[in-house]
Amino acid sequence: MNPSHIKTPDGIFTAFFSERGLVGLEFPRRSKSAKKPVPVQRDAPPHLKEWQLLTQAALLKALAGQRPGKLPPLDLSAGTAFQQSVWALLQSIPPGHTLSYSEVARAIGRPKAVRAVGQACGANPIPVLVPCHRVLAAHGGLGGFSGGLEWKIKLLGREKA
DNA sequence: GTCACCTTAGAAG
DNA sequence: CTTCTAAGGTGAC
Numbered sequence: 001m002n003p004s005h006i007k008t009p010d011g012i013f014t015a016f017f018s019e020r021g022l023v024g025l026e027f028p029r030r031s032k033s034a035k036k037p038v039p040v041q042r043d044a045p046p047h048l049k050e051w052q053l054l055t056q057a058a059l060l061k062a063l064a065g066q067r068p069g070k071l072p073p074l075d076l077s078a079g080t081a082f083q084q085s086v087w088a089l090l091q092s093i094p095p096g097h098t099l100s101y102s103e104v105a106r107a108i109g110r111p112k113a114v115r116a117v118g119q120a121c122g123a124n125p126i127p128v129l130v131p132c133h134r135v136l137a138a139h140g141g142l143g144g145f146s147g148g149l150e151w152k153i154k155l156l157g158r159e160k161a
Numbered sequence: 162g163t164c165a166c167c168t169t170a171g172a173a174g
Numbered sequence: 175c176t177t178c179t180a181a182g183g184t185g186a187c
Binding site: 057100101102112114115116117118119120121122132135136137139141142143144145146152160161 | 166169170
């Protein structure tokens with residue numbers, strides 16, 4: 001890929017870009033930040049620098065509980081059709097609003113695929129910008145969160161959800 | 162083929 | 175209220 005550091009008040013995120021756009025985003029590694037000398041990179045997207053700036057700007061706003069605004073192109077080609085429809089729907093959820101897994105399932109035309117939705121959210125490669133944290137369990141329960149439940153709580157709190 | 166997963170509605174005890 | 179079950183999509187084994 002193409003790891004790029006994105007500085008935010010919450011730490012340094014790492015973004016990955018393909019020639020098509022943003023393909024992944026990682027939360028700050030709290031324990032060991034010691035990671036990569038960055039293996040040799042081959043592809044350098046033509047708009048890399050521009051995308052990095054857009055990603056940082058969008059991330060800062062999203063972390064502050066605001067609409068991310070202009071986003072760099074997202075390359076979600078790694079996901080299945082089902083996952084992409086879920087992720088697309090999540091991006092349409094405004095800050096401060098939340099949906100339950102069942103509502104998301106219904107919204108994409110698969111009312112019985114509630115668990116699959118959970119699976120799709122967990123497989124989301126771009127947390128925060130693709131707000132998987134705005135999906136709660138049916139009775140207001142938080143449900144789980146692979147990136148760490150604390151992020152889910154922190155983000156929702158800032159959005160006053 | 163089987164199992165586990167960021168789930169949930171419904172039926173039974 | 176608690177416990178159990180079935181059901182959807184997907185990837186690991």
